[in-house]
Amino acid sequence: MSHTSWRKDGVVDVEGRTQMVWAVRLSRNALGVRDHLIMLYSLTPFDGFSPQLAEPGVTHELSVYEVDPATPVDYAKSLLEQKRVSPLTPCRIAYQVKAASGQEVVERIEWLIDRLLDGSLEVDQPSEWKQFFKNDCCIAILDAESEQARRVIADASKPVAPAFPIGFDPRIVFIGKDGKFKRMVVTQDGATTTVKLVEVILSPILGPM
Secondary structure (H helix, E strand, C coil): CCEEEEEEEEEECCCCCEEEEEEEEEECHHHCEEEEEEEEEECCCECCECCCCCCCCCCEEEEEEEECCCCCCCCCCCHHHCCCCCEEECCCEEEEECCCCHHHHHHHHHHHHHHHHHCCCCCCCHHHHHHHCCCCEECCEEECCCHHHHHHHHHHCCCCCCCCCCEEEEEEEEECCCCCEEEEEEEEECCEEEEEEEECCCEECCCCC
């Protein structure tokens, strides 16, 4: 895997909240050259919005997306200004992590990017990332038969104030024994909450990045 372009943009505000995005252009064998986005933000309340925490103690969320080839990244321009760049869902990697500071998790991500660039870490092999997040919580691709997947589905099925939004959850994806990706869909009828796993394929996110 070879690196041809990369850049980083973002902010850390006066209260220490981190919002960063990295773009990396990688050559992925038969798929050819692909742009990828790595997004990071602090899991702290902001403007009346309280982020959903996967477990106590998590401080930041990071996610890795492949970019729709029809909307390539312009590496000469700030990523925060490229509104037409469209990530593909489901995301490749997503974790809520525990860190003492935003700088600590930024340094960890940049260490991982070095591994992507030298070919020792593959962006499309989530199992390779687990060793670097042993104390953190995966919120992306889960084995549909795993204990964590069962807990997620059980939380989503609670009849009152379900832990997950009604409709598609945009982050969590399950992979079944058949190797197909499935996304959780939550519906609610009165006091009854129903959870189904529906097969999905990679598709562009509509709207700005």
